[in-house]
Amino acid sequence: LxxxxxxxxxxxxxxxxxxxxxxxxxxxxxxxxxxxxxxxxxxPLSLSLSLSVCLQMFSVVPRRFLPDVKNPCWFEEVCGDVSADPYRSNLFGRSFRQIQLIFEQLSGSFRRRLTRRDGKLQRLRCLPxxxxxxxxxxxxxxxxxxxxxxxxVRLTPPKEPHWWTRKRFGRFVCVSVSVCLSEKLLSSHSHYQLNTQTRTGLxxxxxxxxxxxxxxxxxxxxxxxxxxxxxxxxxxxxxxxxxxxxxxxxxxxxxxxxxxxxxxxxxxxxxxxxxxxxxxxxxxxxxxxxxxxxxxxxxxxxxxxxxxxxxxxxxxxxxxxxxxxxxxxxxxxxxxxxxxxxxxxxxxxxxxxxxxxxxxxxxxxxxxxxxxxxxxxxxxxxxxxxxxx
Structure with a gap:
Protein backbone atom coordinates (compact mmCIF):
# COMPACT_ATOMS: atom_id res chain seq x y z
CA LEU A 1 0.00 0.00 0.00
CA PRO A 44 1.46 -22.28 28.33
CA LEU A 45 2.27 -21.70 32.02
CA SER A 46 0.69 -18.24 31.92
CA LEU A 47 -2.40 -19.62 30.17
CA SER A 48 -2.69 -22.42 32.74
CA LEU A 49 -2.48 -19.89 35.57
CA SER A 50 -5.14 -17.70 33.95
CA LEU A 51 -7.49 -20.66 33.56
CA SER A 52 -6.89 -21.68 37.18
CA VAL A 53 -7.62 -18.16 38.44
CA CYS A 54 -10.68 -17.98 36.21
CA LEU A 55 -12.13 -21.22 37.55
CA GLN A 56 -11.36 -20.25 41.13
CA MET A 57 -13.03 -16.85 40.67
CA PHE A 58 -16.16 -18.29 39.08
CA SER A 59 -16.47 -20.92 41.79
CA VAL A 60 -17.39 -18.31 44.42
CA VAL A 61 -20.47 -17.25 42.45
CA PRO A 62 -23.56 -19.20 43.54
CA ARG A 63 -25.92 -20.82 41.09
CA ARG A 64 -28.99 -19.27 42.72
CA PHE A 65 -29.54 -15.55 43.29
CA LEU A 66 -31.83 -13.32 45.34
CA PRO A 67 -35.29 -13.36 43.70
CA ASP A 68 -36.29 -9.72 44.25
CA VAL A 69 -33.28 -8.00 42.68
CA LYS A 70 -32.71 -7.38 38.97
CA ASN A 71 -28.99 -8.06 39.25
CA PRO A 72 -27.64 -11.53 40.00
CA CYS A 73 -27.07 -10.90 43.73
CA TRP A 74 -26.35 -12.98 46.81
CA PHE A 75 -25.24 -12.57 50.42
CA GLU A 76 -21.68 -13.53 51.32
CA GLU A 77 -20.27 -14.06 54.79
CA VAL A 78 -17.71 -11.47 55.88
CA CYS A 79 -14.63 -13.17 57.30
CA GLY A 80 -11.77 -11.68 59.28
CA ASP A 81 -11.56 -8.22 60.77
CA VAL A 82 -14.69 -6.29 59.77
CA SER A 83 -13.05 -3.04 60.86
CA ALA A 84 -10.35 -3.39 58.20
CA ASP A 85 -10.60 -1.53 54.89
CA PRO A 86 -12.17 -4.02 52.42
CA TYR A 87 -10.85 -2.05 49.45
CA ARG A 88 -7.24 -1.88 50.62
CA SER A 89 -6.06 -4.59 48.22
CA ASN A 90 -8.18 -3.40 45.29
CA LEU A 91 -5.64 -2.37 42.68
CA PHE A 92 -8.03 -0.09 40.81
CA GLY A 93 -7.80 2.32 43.73
CA ARG A 94 -4.05 2.48 43.27
CA SER A 95 -4.33 3.13 39.55
CA PHE A 96 -7.01 5.82 39.43
CA ARG A 97 -7.32 8.74 41.85
CA GLN A 98 -11.05 9.14 41.17
CA ILE A 99 -11.71 5.51 42.08
CA GLN A 100 -9.52 5.82 45.17
CA LEU A 101 -11.76 8.63 46.44
CA ILE A 102 -14.87 6.56 45.78
CA PHE A 103 -13.37 3.60 47.62
CA GLU A 104 -12.66 5.85 50.60
CA GLN A 105 -16.33 6.82 50.68
CA LEU A 106 -17.46 3.20 50.34
CA SER A 107 -15.08 2.09 53.07
CA GLY A 108 -16.60 4.62 55.48
CA SER A 109 -20.09 3.13 55.03
CA PHE A 110 -19.07 -0.50 54.57
CA ARG A 111 -19.71 -1.69 58.12
CA ARG A 112 -23.10 0.05 58.31
CA ARG A 113 -24.23 -1.93 55.29
CA LEU A 114 -23.43 -5.35 56.70
CA THR A 115 -26.40 -7.58 57.49
CA ARG A 116 -26.65 -10.25 60.18
CA ARG A 117 -28.21 -13.40 58.76
CA ASP A 118 -28.27 -16.76 60.49
CA GLY A 119 -26.04 -15.32 63.22
CA LYS A 120 -23.33 -14.30 60.71
CA LEU A 121 -22.29 -10.91 59.32
CA GLN A 122 -22.88 -10.88 55.58
CA ARG A 123 -22.44 -8.44 52.73
CA LEU A 124 -24.48 -8.08 49.57
CA ARG A 125 -22.56 -9.05 46.43
CA CYS A 126 -23.83 -8.52 42.89
CA LEU A 127 -22.81 -8.94 39.29
CA PRO A 128 -23.76 -6.39 36.63
CA VAL A 153 -29.79 2.63 37.32
CA ARG A 154 -26.77 2.74 39.63
CA LEU A 155 -23.49 2.47 37.79
CA THR A 156 -20.09 1.27 39.00
CA PRO A 157 -17.48 3.92 39.94
CA PRO A 158 -15.41 3.70 36.70
CA LYS A 159 -17.16 3.62 33.34
CA GLU A 160 -14.78 1.08 31.90
CA PRO A 161 -12.61 -0.80 34.40
CA HIS A 162 -11.51 -3.17 31.60
CA TRP A 163 -11.41 -5.90 34.22
CA TRP A 164 -12.65 -8.55 31.82
CA THR A 165 -10.16 -7.51 29.13
CA ARG A 166 -6.65 -6.17 29.53
CA LYS A 167 -6.79 -5.98 33.36
CA ARG A 168 -8.07 -9.51 33.88
CA PHE A 169 -6.91 -12.84 35.30
CA GLY A 170 -3.61 -12.82 37.14
CA ARG A 171 -2.82 -9.15 36.64
CA PHE A 172 -5.59 -7.57 38.68
CA VAL A 173 -6.86 -10.73 40.37
CA CYS A 174 -7.72 -8.90 43.61
CA VAL A 175 -10.18 -6.57 41.92
CA SER A 176 -13.82 -7.10 42.83
CA VAL A 177 -16.08 -7.82 39.89
CA SER A 178 -18.81 -5.55 41.19
CA VAL A 179 -20.02 -4.23 44.51
CA CYS A 180 -23.72 -3.53 44.93
CA LEU A 181 -24.81 -1.14 47.63
CA SER A 182 -28.51 -0.98 46.97
CA GLU A 183 -31.20 -3.37 45.84
CA LYS A 184 -31.73 -1.39 42.64
CA LEU A 185 -28.12 -1.41 41.58
CA LEU A 186 -27.58 -1.92 37.87
CA SER A 187 -23.98 -2.00 36.87
CA SER A 188 -22.22 -1.10 33.63
CA HIS A 189 -18.95 -2.25 32.19
CA SER A 190 -17.54 -1.16 28.85
CA HIS A 191 -15.02 -3.29 27.04
CA TYR A 192 -14.19 -4.85 23.70
CA GLN A 193 -12.30 -7.70 22.09
CA LEU A 194 -12.94 -10.24 24.84
CA ASN A 195 -11.66 -13.73 24.32
CA THR A 196 -13.75 -16.91 24.30
CA GLN A 197 -12.81 -17.72 27.89
CA THR A 198 -14.09 -14.34 29.04
CA ARG A 199 -17.37 -14.49 27.11
CA THR A 200 -18.07 -17.96 28.48
CA GLY A 201 -17.24 -16.75 31.97
CA LEU A 202 -19.67 -13.86 31.62
Missing amino acids: SELFPTASNQTKTSDAIQEPFRTVRRSVPLFSRVVKHAVIRN YFYIIGQPKCGTTDLYERLRLHPD KTDTPIMHSSCVCVMFLLRLYSDYLYFGTSNKSALDFHQKVCESLRMFEGCLRGAGLRACVYNSTLNNAMSVRLQVGLYVVFLLDWMSVFSRDQLLVLRLEDHASNLELSMSRTFRFLRLGALSDQRQRQISKRPTSNTRHPSDRDLGPMRPITRELLALFYAPFNQRLAEVLQDESFTWDGRSEHT
Missing part, protein backbone atom coordinates in the same frame (compact mmCIF):
# COMPACT_ATOMS: atom_id res chain seq x y z
CA SER A 2 2.84 2.43 0.72
CA GLU A 3 4.08 1.81 -2.81
CA LEU A 4 0.64 2.55 -4.24
CA PHE A 5 0.02 5.69 -2.19
CA PRO A 6 3.27 7.10 -0.77
CA THR A 7 2.33 10.74 -1.34
CA ALA A 8 -0.59 12.93 -2.28
CA SER A 9 0.55 12.81 -5.93
CA ASN A 10 -0.74 9.25 -6.13
CA GLN A 11 -4.34 10.27 -5.46
CA THR A 12 -5.20 9.77 -9.13
CA LYS A 13 -4.86 5.99 -8.85
CA THR A 14 -7.89 4.12 -10.10
CA SER A 15 -10.31 2.19 -7.94
CA ASP A 16 -9.03 -1.05 -9.48
CA ALA A 17 -5.54 -0.28 -8.23
CA ILE A 18 -6.86 0.51 -4.77
CA GLN A 19 -8.76 -2.77 -4.58
CA GLU A 20 -5.71 -4.90 -5.44
CA PRO A 21 -4.29 -5.11 -1.87
CA PHE A 22 -7.60 -6.38 -0.46
CA ARG A 23 -7.91 -9.66 -2.37
CA THR A 24 -6.70 -11.69 0.61
CA VAL A 25 -9.07 -9.82 2.93
CA ARG A 26 -12.06 -10.47 0.69
CA ARG A 27 -11.24 -14.16 0.43
CA SER A 28 -11.06 -14.38 4.21
CA VAL A 29 -14.43 -12.80 5.06
CA PRO A 30 -16.77 -15.63 3.94
CA LEU A 31 -14.59 -18.15 5.76
CA PHE A 32 -13.87 -16.64 9.15
CA SER A 33 -17.20 -17.43 10.80
CA ARG A 34 -16.66 -21.14 10.05
CA VAL A 35 -13.04 -21.32 11.14
CA VAL A 36 -12.39 -23.31 14.31
CA LYS A 37 -11.40 -20.86 17.05
CA HIS A 38 -7.70 -21.05 17.74
CA ALA A 39 -4.84 -19.03 19.16
CA VAL A 40 -1.08 -19.20 19.37
CA ILE A 41 -0.10 -20.12 22.93
CA ARG A 42 3.12 -18.23 23.60
CA ASN A 43 3.32 -19.09 27.31
CA TYR A 129 -27.20 -6.53 35.08
CA PHE A 130 -25.90 -5.23 31.76
CA TYR A 131 -22.63 -4.46 30.01
CA ILE A 132 -21.78 -1.86 27.38
CA ILE A 133 -19.58 -3.67 24.89
CA GLY A 134 -19.01 -0.94 22.29
CA GLN A 135 -15.66 -0.12 20.74
CA PRO A 136 -13.47 2.90 21.60
CA LYS A 137 -14.70 6.25 20.23
CA CYS A 138 -18.11 4.99 19.20
CA GLY A 139 -20.38 6.72 21.71
CA THR A 140 -20.27 4.45 24.76
CA THR A 141 -19.45 7.36 27.07
CA ASP A 142 -22.50 9.30 25.91
CA LEU A 143 -24.73 6.23 26.29
CA TYR A 144 -23.27 5.58 29.76
CA GLU A 145 -23.91 9.15 30.94
CA ARG A 146 -27.52 9.09 29.73
CA LEU A 147 -28.17 5.66 31.25
CA ARG A 148 -27.05 6.87 34.65
CA LEU A 149 -29.82 9.50 34.60
CA HIS A 150 -32.47 6.77 34.77
CA PRO A 151 -33.68 6.50 38.39
CA ASP A 152 -33.45 2.68 38.33
CA LYS A 203 -22.36 -16.28 30.46
CA THR A 204 -21.63 -18.49 33.45
CA ASP A 205 -21.58 -15.65 35.96
CA THR A 206 -24.41 -13.50 34.63
CA PRO A 207 -27.17 -15.77 33.35
CA ILE A 208 -29.64 -12.90 32.84
CA MET A 209 -27.12 -10.48 31.41
CA HIS A 210 -28.08 -7.88 28.82
CA SER A 211 -25.53 -6.15 26.62
CA SER A 212 -25.67 -2.94 24.63
CA CYS A 213 -23.30 -2.76 21.68
CA VAL A 214 -22.74 0.57 19.95
CA CYS A 215 -21.28 0.77 16.44
CA VAL A 216 -20.21 3.89 14.60
CA MET A 217 -19.35 4.30 10.93
CA PHE A 218 -15.94 2.62 10.61
CA LEU A 219 -14.22 5.52 8.82
CA LEU A 220 -15.11 8.15 11.42
CA ARG A 221 -14.49 5.82 14.36
CA LEU A 222 -10.94 5.18 13.21
CA TYR A 223 -10.25 8.87 12.55
CA SER A 224 -11.73 9.89 15.92
CA ASP A 225 -9.65 7.18 17.58
CA TYR A 226 -6.51 8.58 15.95
CA LEU A 227 -7.32 12.16 16.95
CA TYR A 228 -8.27 11.27 20.51
CA PHE A 229 -5.37 8.96 21.35
CA GLY A 230 -2.71 10.56 19.15
CA THR A 231 -0.19 12.66 21.03
CA SER A 232 1.51 15.04 18.61
CA ASN A 233 2.00 15.94 14.96
CA LYS A 234 -1.52 14.90 14.07
CA SER A 235 -2.68 15.69 10.54
CA ALA A 236 -4.76 14.24 7.74
CA LEU A 237 -1.53 13.30 5.91
CA ASP A 238 -0.08 11.59 8.98
CA PHE A 239 -3.33 9.66 9.43
CA HIS A 240 -3.25 8.61 5.77
CA GLN A 241 0.31 7.31 6.08
CA LYS A 242 -0.52 5.41 9.26
CA VAL A 243 -3.58 3.84 7.60
CA CYS A 244 -1.48 2.66 4.65
CA GLU A 245 1.15 1.20 6.96
CA SER A 246 -1.43 -0.61 9.10
CA LEU A 247 -3.29 -1.98 6.07
CA ARG A 248 -0.03 -3.40 4.75
CA MET A 249 0.72 -5.05 8.12
CA PHE A 250 -2.77 -6.54 8.40
CA GLU A 251 -2.61 -7.85 4.85
CA GLY A 252 0.77 -9.41 5.65
CA CYS A 253 -0.71 -11.20 8.65
CA LEU A 254 -3.54 -12.62 6.52
CA ARG A 255 -1.04 -14.22 4.16
CA GLY A 256 0.11 -16.51 6.96
CA ALA A 257 -2.84 -16.77 9.33
CA GLY A 258 -6.63 -16.77 9.46
CA LEU A 259 -8.71 -13.63 9.80
CA ARG A 260 -9.74 -14.23 13.39
CA ALA A 261 -6.15 -14.99 14.43
CA CYS A 262 -5.02 -11.65 12.96
CA VAL A 263 -7.87 -9.69 14.53
CA TYR A 264 -7.01 -11.03 18.00
CA ASN A 265 -3.23 -10.88 17.51
CA SER A 266 -2.13 -8.47 20.25
CA THR A 267 1.41 -8.21 18.86
CA LEU A 268 0.06 -7.08 15.50
CA ASN A 269 -2.50 -4.77 17.08
CA ASN A 270 0.15 -3.06 19.19
CA ALA A 271 2.43 -2.67 16.18
CA MET A 272 -0.18 -1.06 13.90
CA SER A 273 -0.24 2.74 14.00
CA VAL A 274 -4.04 2.84 13.81
CA ARG A 275 -6.39 0.23 15.25
CA LEU A 276 -7.97 -1.17 12.09
CA GLN A 277 -9.16 -4.32 13.86
CA VAL A 278 -11.42 -2.40 16.25
CA GLY A 279 -13.75 -1.53 13.36
CA LEU A 280 -14.25 -5.17 12.34
CA TYR A 281 -17.48 -5.29 14.34
CA VAL A 282 -18.83 -8.48 12.83
CA VAL A 283 -15.87 -10.56 14.01
CA PHE A 284 -16.48 -9.60 17.63
CA LEU A 285 -20.27 -9.73 17.33
CA LEU A 286 -20.26 -13.28 15.99
CA ASP A 287 -18.02 -14.31 18.85
CA TRP A 288 -20.50 -12.80 21.33
CA MET A 289 -23.39 -14.49 19.54
CA SER A 290 -21.62 -17.86 19.84
CA VAL A 291 -22.23 -17.60 23.60
CA PHE A 292 -25.24 -15.31 24.04
CA SER A 293 -28.59 -15.42 22.29
CA ARG A 294 -29.47 -12.64 19.87
CA ASP A 295 -32.19 -11.27 22.15
CA GLN A 296 -29.59 -10.57 24.84
CA LEU A 297 -27.75 -8.13 22.57
CA LEU A 298 -28.89 -4.67 21.53
CA VAL A 299 -26.83 -3.28 18.65
CA LEU A 300 -27.05 0.47 18.06
CA ARG A 301 -25.58 2.71 15.38
CA LEU A 302 -24.09 5.92 16.75
CA GLU A 303 -25.52 7.83 13.79
CA ASP A 304 -29.04 6.79 14.77
CA HIS A 305 -28.36 7.48 18.44
CA ALA A 306 -27.07 10.98 17.70
CA SER A 307 -29.85 11.91 15.29
CA ASN A 308 -32.70 10.86 17.60
CA LEU A 309 -31.58 10.60 21.22
CA GLU A 310 -35.07 10.20 22.64
CA LEU A 311 -35.88 7.25 20.39
CA SER A 312 -32.49 5.63 20.94
CA MET A 313 -32.66 5.89 24.73
CA SER A 314 -36.28 4.70 24.82
CA ARG A 315 -35.23 1.66 22.82
CA THR A 316 -32.33 1.02 25.20
CA PHE A 317 -34.46 1.39 28.34
CA ARG A 318 -37.08 -0.93 26.87
CA PHE A 319 -34.41 -3.50 26.04
CA LEU A 320 -33.11 -3.34 29.63
CA ARG A 321 -36.68 -3.55 30.97
CA LEU A 322 -36.30 -0.43 33.07
CA GLY A 323 -39.17 1.49 34.58
CA ALA A 324 -41.16 4.16 32.77
CA LEU A 325 -39.89 7.75 32.91
CA SER A 326 -41.67 11.00 33.56
CA ASP A 327 -41.78 13.51 30.70
CA GLN A 328 -39.43 15.76 32.66
CA ARG A 329 -36.83 13.02 33.12
CA GLN A 330 -37.10 12.02 29.46
CA ARG A 331 -36.35 15.60 28.42
CA GLN A 332 -33.45 15.77 30.87
CA ILE A 333 -31.90 12.65 29.36
CA SER A 334 -32.46 13.73 25.75
CA LYS A 335 -31.24 17.30 26.26
CA ARG A 336 -28.07 16.36 28.08
CA PRO A 337 -24.98 17.67 26.22
CA THR A 338 -23.08 15.05 24.23
CA SER A 339 -20.22 13.49 26.17
CA ASN A 340 -16.62 12.98 25.09
CA THR A 341 -16.83 14.95 21.85
CA ARG A 342 -13.88 15.80 19.64
CA HIS A 343 -11.52 18.45 21.01
CA PRO A 344 -11.72 21.84 19.21
CA SER A 345 -8.05 21.64 18.20
CA ASP A 346 -8.71 18.25 16.59
CA ARG A 347 -11.72 19.61 14.70
CA ASP A 348 -9.45 22.28 13.25
CA LEU A 349 -7.43 19.55 11.51
CA GLY A 350 -10.35 18.95 9.19
CA PRO A 351 -11.61 15.66 7.72
CA MET A 352 -9.52 12.77 6.51
CA ARG A 353 -8.31 12.79 2.91
CA PRO A 354 -10.69 11.44 0.24
CA ILE A 355 -8.11 8.84 -0.79
CA THR A 356 -7.89 7.63 2.83
CA ARG A 357 -11.66 7.38 3.03
CA GLU A 358 -11.74 5.32 -0.17
CA LEU A 359 -9.03 2.97 1.08
CA LEU A 360 -10.85 2.35 4.35
CA ALA A 361 -14.22 1.96 2.66
CA LEU A 362 -12.79 -0.80 0.47
CA PHE A 363 -11.15 -2.51 3.42
CA TYR A 364 -14.25 -2.51 5.65
CA ALA A 365 -16.90 -3.10 2.96
CA PRO A 366 -16.96 -6.94 3.02
CA PHE A 367 -17.02 -6.99 6.83
CA ASN A 368 -19.88 -4.52 6.99
CA GLN A 369 -21.83 -6.48 4.40
CA ARG A 370 -21.47 -9.56 6.58
CA LEU A 371 -22.50 -7.50 9.63
CA ALA A 372 -25.65 -6.36 7.84
CA GLU A 373 -26.47 -9.97 6.95
CA VAL A 374 -26.00 -11.12 10.57
CA LEU A 375 -28.18 -8.30 11.93
CA GLN A 376 -30.58 -8.40 8.96
CA ASP A 377 -30.28 -4.63 8.67
CA GLU A 378 -28.80 -3.01 5.57
CA SER A 379 -28.04 0.21 7.42
CA PHE A 380 -25.00 -1.53 8.90
CA THR A 381 -23.32 -1.58 5.50
CA TRP A 382 -22.79 2.19 5.82
CA ASP A 383 -22.87 2.39 2.05
CA GLY A 384 -23.77 6.08 2.22
CA ARG A 385 -21.81 8.90 3.75
CA SER A 386 -22.48 9.56 7.44
CA GLU A 387 -22.72 13.18 8.48
CA HIS A 388 -22.07 12.36 12.13
CA THR A 389 -18.71 13.64 13.42
